[in-house]
Amino acid sequence: MQSNWQHDARNTLKGANSCNDFFQSNQFEDQNFPIKIPLEFANLIDKNNPDDPLLKQVIPSESVLSQPGFSYSPLADEGNAPVEGLIHKYPNRVLLITSRVCAIHCQYCFRQNFDYSGHDAMSNWLAIEDYIRSHQSVNEVILSGGDPLSLSDEKLEKLIKNIENIKHVKLLRIHSRSIVVTPSRITDKLVKILAKTALKVVLVTHVNHENELSEVFVKNIGNFVNVTLLNQSVLLAGVNDDLDALERLSLKLFDAGILPYYLHMLDKVKGAEHFLVSDERAIQLHQDMKSSLSGYLVPKLVRDENLKSKTWI
Numbered sequence: 001m002q003s004n005w006q007h008d009a010r011n012t013l014k015g016a017n018s019c020n021d022f023f024q025s026n027q028f029e030d031q032n033f034p035i036k037i038p039l040e041f042a043n044l045i046d047k048n049n050p051d052d053p054l055l056k057q058v059i060p061s062e063s064v065l066s067q068p069g070f071s072y073s074p075l076a077d078e079g080n081a082p083v084e085g086l087i088h089k090y091p092n093r094v095l096l097i098t099s100r101v102c103a104i105h106c107q108y109c110f111r112q113n114f115d116y117s118g119h120d121a122m123s124n125w126l127a128i129e130d131y132i133r134s135h136q137s138v139n140e141v142i143l144s145g146g147d148p149l150s151l152s153d154e155k156l157e158k159l160i161k162n163i164e165n166i167k168h169v170k171l172l173r174i175h176s177r178s179i180v181v182t183p184s185r186i187t188d189k190l191v192k193i194l195a196k197t198a199l200k201v202v203l204v205t206h207v208n209h210e211n212e213l214s215e216v217f218v219k220n221i222g223n224f225v226n227v228t229l230l231n232q233s234v235l236l237a238g239v240n241d242d243l244d245a246l247e248r249l250s251l252k253l254f255d256a257g258i259l260p261y262y263l264h265m266l267d268k269v270k271g272a273e274h275f276l277v278s279d280e281r282a283i284q285l286h287q288d289m290k291s292s293l294s295g296y297l298v299p300k301l302v303r304d305e306n307l308k309s310k311t312w313i
């Protein structure tokens with residue numbers, strides 16, 4: 001399982017011209033959020049299908065659909081950062097912005113306009129440590145980004161050791177889409193780091209469609225030990241907003257040892273209007289999933305609010 005994941009992560013399509021060349025299409029136009037597609041992900045896309053569900057996630061769209069409620073920063077995360085690099089919205093957990101880098105740019109991303117300047121948990125660790133130590137109610141630290149697994153194994157190991165040293169923190173949650181789109185990121189060293197930490201580790205993969213579950217990903221994700229594997233998806237029009245697609249995703253995740261956990265409503269970021277699924281449709285799809293799948297295969301349908309809450313819908 002030794003691999004040069006940093007090489008794979010750099011091996012990406014960037015910009016409309018290289019994407020149009022690769023896909024032999026004219027669908028790509030440079031917009032506000034730069035195009036970035038790792039080759040491992042691009043190779044899973046059917047070049048002959050303009051409606052390919054993976055392709056749709058990475059094609060930028062001009063914000064031509066005027067929809068109420070869409071903004072540049074739908075969750076206004078910056079307002080919940082008492083210390084730079086740390087977001088504190090819920091009493092028991094804090095989220096660290098560990099990196100501004102992602103292996104892929106998802107065009108529905110709610111953080112695509114996030115002002116990362118100053119928000120670097122790695123360089124602001126001492127202030128962050130003080131903050132967590134002074135909040136005894138915090139028992140979980142969530143590593144987010146960008147993507148926390150864009151950090152090197154060495155940096156991650158150091159950060160995890162620092163978190164371990166805070167006695168009232170027991171849980172470590174890592175959210176990552178990079179390991180899905182560049183599965184070579186699951187290195188032996190990463191597996192060892194997560195296996196040996198004293199913290200209980202929850203790894204939340206971000207998979208939206210069954211076609212993202214490549215053979216390499218399924219093989220590599222099976223190497224983790226002492227790690228609870230959960231998945232969160234975003235409900236995206238034209239990608240996974242039908243019962244068949246959602247059922248197959250849940251079943252394939254379970255086959256890979258991952259429990260479907262969250263199905264997120266779209267965060268209303270400008271440029272992502274075309275991905276919106278109405279509440280009525282989402283609730284109907286969720287009801288249909290409950291009828292056709294065992295309960296443990298039905299993710300919770302949720303929406304993040306611009307408040308200190310997550311709403312079950």
Ligand code: SF4
Nearest residue numbers: 102105106109146177
């Ligand atoms: S990987 Fe996550 S943070 Fe990065 S662009 Fe995609 S949705 Fe946004």
